[in-house]
Amino acid sequence: MEINHKVHNCKDCVYRSWAFKNLSDEELKLINTKKVEKFYRKGEHICVEGDEIKDFMYLQNGLVKLYKTETNTREHIISIAKPKDFIGLLSVFSNKAHIYSITAIEDSVVCFVDLELIKSFIKSNGIFAIDFFEKISAVSDNVIKTRVDINTRQLRGRIAYILLLFSKHIYNSTKFSLPISRKEIAELIDMSTENVIRVLSEFRKDKLIQIEGKSIEILDLEKLEKFYELG
Amino acid sequence: MEINHKVHNCKDCVYRSWAFKNLSDEELKLINTKKVEKFYRKGEHICVEGDEIKDFMYLQNGLVKLYKTETNTREHIISIAKPKDFIGLLSVFSNKAHIYSITAIEDSVVCFVDLELIKSFIKSNGIFAIDFFEKISAVSDNVIKTRVDINTRQLRGRIAYILLLFSKHIYNSTKFSLPISRKEIAELIDMSTENVIRVLSEFRKDKLIQIEGKSIEILDLEKLEKFYELG
């Protein structure tokens, strides 16, 4: 299968201004020669729990899930990462091996930058260090916040949260195609698959949303937000 | 009320080798003159959600809880921090204001170091920067891991988790005095207070633990671990 994908020059990367704005042209050139940009088709593994951490990973495009394997048939999803997120979280600094697996839930492009190179920049370029840590801190903080938001709510509130998450923070639209299955939603919000399906049906019957397979349209944002607020 | 407490010199601090081992004597002296070491009695607030973040906070001694206020009567506890933990998490780098409140659950000593000073060391001392981020990353990673551990278990598994947490990771003893109330345990594991009490009574009746008020002794570690593993 042909994949139409060309490796970018970091200098032209839309995210240059985001993550690497404080690097000099020299440093950026170094990253550019050393980085590996990989394309992953939906469903492909980016890394597996236990893999050695060698690179700093950066989601350039697409959507991935971080998860732990519980049993043969059940996983527990920790978070969904979106473009600009540093995937692998902070483990890269505090662990030798990945503590979560990462899989693409949409066709994705991930940038791999040798961790030692990043560390050398942290050492030599203080401005970059500060800015860089602000960015990765925000990602980790957000994971904690999301876990708390989910766990303090019950079924309907959690489903509302997920719908609002995709609508507001990922797709910026009231109409989108769900990138994950009902089972995966269940694994993300710690609920049974059947109940996820049931609540989605309930929301459909109550005209909060419209569903056609994976396609979802939010019809009544206000009511959905009320479910989210009430828990 | 008299408090017998004397401010230490950072150079003599037991944690020097932990957090600040890569600072020069010069730099350490600077911290020493600028840092503020505060003593908090059990129950006293260290900071409140919304407070401006000015300092990097470091738990030298004692035990504190991080939490969000949900309603007038209910809080949600994010984590319990122990000595050597950086409290306030990564928010210090990604936020202007504290997103959680922090209160001492045991008499505690907290070191406050001006955040700008820390940042200046990150900029000027690369070795310190790397080591420092490894340390704070581990704390945040651990919070995420704990939340996942709790949420993938049900009542008995969660209570077992909490008991093992205090026993193994905080007090290093099978006998200890619970620093938090049953209600606070409930707020930490997202369960009702009544059920926390019920399961503790059940564990007592089944001779897994012995309870006398706040004093807890673990009698059957193996069975407790089995509850933890099963969920």
Added chain:
DNA sequence: TATCATTTATGATATATGTCATCTAAAACG
């Protein structure tokens, strides 16, 4: 000390959620 408030404790009951069975629709595969 007596009084009041809070924490711990327990039972009865309501509610939320999970599990099992079954079915249909849709996707994957030879």
Added chain:
DNA sequence: CGTTTTAGATGACATATATCATAAATGATA
């Protein structure tokens, strides 16, 4: 293309957990 597998959907029922009520024990306060 038909066959097989997987995802989605729904009902009946079991189980886990929350809620409400009440009371004893403990701690705080005047």
